[in-house]
Amino acid sequence: MYFLHLLLGQRFSLCPGWYLIGHKYIESRTWQKLRLELTDDGGCGKISNDMDWYRVFAGVLLIVSVNGQSPWRWECDEGFCQKQRTTDETRNVSLSLSACRLFCSNYANLWPRPNGKMNIGHYLAKLNVNSIDVLGPAGDTPINERIRKAAARFKDVIDTKEVGGNRTSGGKSLEVKLQIRNPEILRLRLDLDEGYTLKVSETPDGRIQAIITANNYFGARHGLETLSQLIIYDDIRDEFQIVRDALIEDKPVYTYRGILLDTSRNYISVKTIKRVLEGMALSKLNTFHWHITDSHSFPYVSKSRPALSKLGAYSPRKVYTPEMIADIIEYGLVRGIRVLPEFDAPAHVGEGWQDTGFVTCFNQKPWYDYCVEPPCGQFDPTQEGLYDYLEGIYQDMIEQFSPDIFHMGGDEVSLTCWNTSSTIVQWMNETKGWGTDEEDFMRLWDVFQTKALERYEKKSGKEVPIIMWTSTLTKPEYIKRYLPSEKYIIQIWTTGTDHHVQELLDRDYRVIFSNYDALYLDCGVGGWVNDGQNWCSPYIGWQKVYSNSPKVMAGDKVHLALGAEAALWSEQVDDSTVDARLWPRAAAMAERLWAEPQETWRKAEQRMLVHRERLTKRGILAESLEPEWCMQNENNCPRLTKRGILAESLEPEWCMQNENNCPMYD
Incomplete structure (x- = not known):
């Protein structure tokens, strides 16, 4: 008689197909x-x-x-x-370490952790990765093609779990059934239910079956992402394994979970943008906020206003054509992500607009008297032709992006810039009978915002929620007069403890948190307009990102918090540094927004390290958080400093093409 101890979740080799035989x-x-x-x-x-x-x-x-x-x-x-x-x-x-993590770690190493019921069994089955079927709703539904692409990606995600070696043959087949109640829903909405239920079990004929039930494609896609994390590669046995029994009911706490990427200060390639979207999908983020234009460059190719990118792009190759944009949008939708365009105005305009006559104080010197960074530039709201011109751009964006929400920017407007324009001052004095104090310039700003919104809604044919940044216009004395709460969502970039936050919530404004003290991921590097550190230093570690809670910041007005967004401004970022600046810190925000956990970051640390490995295996150059020794010897390491790999960008490309225009002189 032999007496053998059994290992949780591992195959008993003398009894093929057996893993954990029993436990109590x-x-x-x-x-x-x-x-x-x-x-x-x-x-x-x-x-x-x-x-x-x-x-x-x-x-x-x-x-x-x-x-x-x-x-x-x-x-x-x-x-x-x-x-x-x-x-x-x-x-x-x-x-194996991967099997140990799956059963030993809290929340089974899932990222983001589920926000609901979770029951993971203690059985593993060897998986035949060449025998995986993903089945969508029966019949010809509008999402069939999207499901096909999602299924191909699901298999690819599993395949990239393997690191070297040869796969052993055999194993159980996997059948994934997507039960989607509303297959006609093709786009995200702020009120859309992204929840799902995932049930994994073994069928009588020995197959593994996963049933994902959701109200729409987006919830089902999240379920697929979770299922992929319940599949491991055992490097000791050189085989893939899947949890044999699981039941998860999951849904996000916040409806808006985003990343802002600035592609104007420095051009970001489509390939890099797709890596950002892939990282977002792995982390269940759902909004790619595309800051596509600014005063530095205009890479957006507008069909109705082609001169803007012709004059405003860094080069003919550094543009985003309608075909490229369509590719990015579809790539995002397959991954459960909306692509939200921002057309920032009335400030942050310059390059590309030289021949229009609609911009004042463009590249004015010294720049620091007229704007926050070079080159300066703002629209002249008194020019009636401006609004016809904007209407064409809005039409192009509406046709291409089909946005359920639209971002109109509205930050860092310089009153000094407007005040130095004789045309604007004369119009304010003689046509309107206004002066030139702050309140009068807020009236001027309202003229622009009202007319711009009218042109947008004219082309949209419907009202959609409009997002704007916190600014002078969102101060308590102005906001209710000019930006009605039923129409506008305010994106907060001030600190999370700024009194402005509570003032907005007290006036019933829906908010999106991008408070720079926790969510500006470009902070903590050397300055580019002067020496020393950049304006929002120090560096923000993933722990602080993880701890940044909309629930805490909003308090009893948390129902007005739509979510949050990590921002990566690209003054000192380009293709070589995007990945390391974003990841895995943006994933820390992703779990906060998905689950709003009560636990501190310390409880999530080991899962964060595992998720960072997921990102790198998908080709994302995520920043290393700790030595690999710490991965193999859990809970034995202190926090370590972050290190980059590729050389970082030092300043916007505009400064290279316009030498000696960027330094700040005393």
């Missing part, structure tokens, strides 16, 4: 010692549980007869996987 859960991660009786002919007998109880922490269970060559195995000790040396007594015993 008792208090505080304590397991019953199991006895497997083998028949004299080597067959598989029954389980006996009449032995004494003994205490082992979840996961400190053993597997028999494996072919792993590593001298190391892992044991779960109070929620952390610890590396142990294989001895003569344990030579036939091995637990």
